[in-house]
Amino acid sequence: MGYGKRIDTLCSLLVLCKTFADVGCDHGYCSEYVLQRGLCENVIFADISKGSLAKAERLLAKYVKEGKAKPSLGGGFYGVPKDTQQVLIAGMGGSEIVGILSDKKYGFLPERFVFQPMHDAEKLRRYLIENGAYIQRDFTFFDKKYYDVIVGRKRTDGETQTYTALEYEFGKENVQTLPEAFVARTKKQLGQIDAYLQRENMGQESRQELQERKLRLQEVLGVDYERTL
Secondary structure (H helix, E strand, O other), rough: OOOHHHHHHHHHHHOOOEEEEEEOOOOOOOHHHHHHOOOOOOOEEEEEHHHHHHHHHHHOOOHHHHOOOOEEEEEEEEEOOOOOOOEEEEEHHHHHHHHHOOOOOOOOOOOOEEEEEEEHHHHHHHHHHHHOEEEEEEEEEEOEEEEEEEEEEOOOOOOOOOOOOHHHHHHHHHHHOOOOOOOHHEEEEEEEEHHHHHOOOOOOHHHHHHHHHHHHHHHHHHHHHHHOO
């Protein structure tokens, strides 16, 4: 079953594990994906919305009955054991994901994770790198709109990872390989900035910020931007 490009892309990044948590599960499609394919033995699907969780419970009723899936009503990692091997969080802001990971009572860094922040991806990248994570993939894809996805795991003893300022802002894989969706989004952002800069009533500080942003966007695209215009 195909769930649409966004869900299919996220699910394709999940790997075999014993325990999996779908945090902010909404309809429960990603939990269904891993259970149907035998990617995990036990699933916890969690959501703060009673209505969303009820939809997921209906979809996953067979697996709940078999003891392979368990619902959890609550925010963040409430109800999610700290030894859960793989966690998916999609459709929340990067700041919200950081809040879940850093929560003093329930927060933890999973052994493996797939995060799809709707915004504030830079803040999430910085938190992960500074708190023991190794980012394996970090790229943009398109499905009616542009999405960032960050895939990684806990760092092993002695392992390090560094990000440049541009990689923190835009994503390491985007900066290094310039995938099609990232290039398209960046060109769109450059066009929007140029349109804003045409406004005569813009304050000097705002204009300066936009000009600096434009330079960073041009820098990350480099010669490829000029060649593909």
